[in-house]
Amino acid sequence: MTLASVPAAPRKRVRRHMPDYVPWLLISPSVILLLALIAFPLLFALKNSFYFWNLQMGPTPLGFVGFDNYKMALQGGFFLGALWNTILLTVVGTAVEFTLGLMIALLLARQLKGMNVARALLIMPTTIAPIVVGFLFRYMYDPGGGLIPWLLTSVGIPIPAQGLLGSSTTALWAVLFADVWQWTPFFAIVLYAGLLSIPDDILEAARLDRTPPLALLWHIKLPLIKKTALIVVMLRFMQLFNTFDLIVVLTKGGPGSSTRTLGYTLYQAGMVDFNIGLSSAMTWMMVIIVNAIIGLFVFFAFRDWD
């Protein structure tokens, strides 16, 4: 028996029309979940910010107080002082870490001997918990035998009698130095990855044109890693704006209120004083400030984003 082979009829793909709402329907669970996770705590805090709710006085809110918590935050003096410290720490910290990180990244990209080891070592500070970094630097700043005061005095730089963390003129910079130590490698690694992504032929062409190194950096490398750099600057800016752990371990906001940041002030109001109303108001003020700054940054930095 033979079987005649019959060519199969070509399958006709039926293109069914998908209603417009289906994609929305499909992504709606994730969107709803995401919104709930972001919106619920914020809305809960917004509601609490208009109530007198101090856990030291009672477990539940004691009454509606309108904008009193916002007024208290602004009139108490702590919030504005902390805002100034935070902005100083954030702007200077981000700038220094970016600059140093870029320099290290450029060095790494030169493929010098020992760079593999350097890369492995570089990642280490970033992997240490900030609280541990705090303890580490507390010992290193100890005026009675710490490494940093010893180094500074050895090279003729005087340190205050109260120590670097004990003087209101140096404490914030000492905190900043610890942060720079920890997070500069993060910039270095990310920017190094950006530099590696620059096509070799562009760099080769520049070299053939005998482009000076600074011009190469300014006109070719930096524009090509701009997107990476902007994103990493934005992330670190937001992280630094919430600086808390280092302050708790190193200075507890002191001496006086010279190192009090918004993050620490918020912690003090919410988790030490248990003034839920006041800390909620502060949270919202922080949300508005950070979003305004980031909004402006995004507007100007990403204008020509394709």
Add this chain to the structure above:
Amino acid sequence: MSSFSNFRPTRRGLMKGGTALAGAAALGGLPGRASAQSKTLRVLLAGDPFYYAIEGLKDQFEQESGIKIELEAISLEALQARLTSSFVSNEPDADVISVDQMWLGQYLESKWILPLDPFIKKDKDTDIEDYVPEILYSMNTWRGQVGTLPVASYAQMVFYRKDLMDAKGIKIPEDGSWTWEEYTDIIKQVNGADFDSKKIVGTVVAGQQPAPIVHMYTQLQASKGARWFKDFPAAPKWDFEPTIDSPENLGALKAFVELYKLAPPESIGYNWFDAGMRFAKGDIGMFYWWTAYSYLCKKDGYMSGKDSVVANVMGIVPLPKQPGKDQVVSLGGHSLGIAGNTQKADESWQFIKWATSAKTQKAMGLFNKFGYQFSDFARKSLYADADLLKIYPYLPGQLVALQAGNGKIVRPPAPVYTTLEGIYGLNLNNTLSGAMSPEDCLKQTSSFFTNILKGNFLIPYNQPSFDDTLDATKALIKSLA
């Protein structure tokens, strides 16, 4: 007879077996797990020296009671934050908890802990009359109820280098018959001296804000007769009007600033332990601090087990007085309470009774894993115990200090104490750094206090008051005995 070689597992067979096993495990496991849970207590403590002794002895409790203990220790600040989150969200965290004396009112009134009166009354062997009444008054009672029992109690005393004072021909009174002025003069005499191949610094302060500086300063403040509020807590009608901006307090603050000038400048950032350990290093002449440093300063680090350079040359004497003022000693420490949301109140009480009993407290004092590192007894009987006196010869003086104690005057447990302490600590720290004058510090602190107290409806005070006196506590003890 089947043998292994005949065993041919099929997918269906395996699934059947697996399901049966899982079912059996679930059925058999449930009651087992429930039973294990009911025999396990979660104990959340502050990580102070008493914790290490309890940790070392908990096996005894487990053997005696058959209850397993899951012990955890964290910092006091973290503890407060964690417990508050647990109670506000009604998510049970621990069954037995450390409760600071400043939180007692908040915890009892919010029903976050259970009053212990019924348990004490039921168990006569609690031996409540053995406690130093001043301790129970200062640390454990609120509005006529016992909320916690003390597991470690501290007073404040003066610590000095005996060999230094002997070399300088300075006699330190053993009976407390000296004044703060004399105390400062002695510090001035030894400040800058070369001794034992060290440059001696007169004293040391705990200048870190907020709690350490407030703990140290308020002792001087209370001793010099200054008070926080007009009428609280020993008053038939509470009045929280601040009295902090007073001539007595100004004198005290100026004296404290003078002491800081005779201390290492970096001590402006010292916490409790930093100050104590600085003395243990041997370059400090004399300072006053919590009695826990009687044994902590004998070691060169926290639970290091190694003797410090001052271990055998340390003198401990009562605090100086202010002429014309009654001496008031600060009392502090740690107490245990039963979490309001626990399902194991009886087991929790068993643990508290065990940990605070004279027998266990003595065993904690004799616990020698890190050197002897516990002498913070709240029970009178232990201050006459021959075994303990051999190890801690300063105990009689410590008992006198405890009996002169009034924690409710030195750091009054007002409902918003933590907030007030935050402001006070900040301004005191600013005063030490020179950013603020003592006059401005007290004026500004008083003004902040008024605003905070008014904002929290404590001025005027319209809720029921409670005349909280030591006599009332003594009567309560008697009623529970």
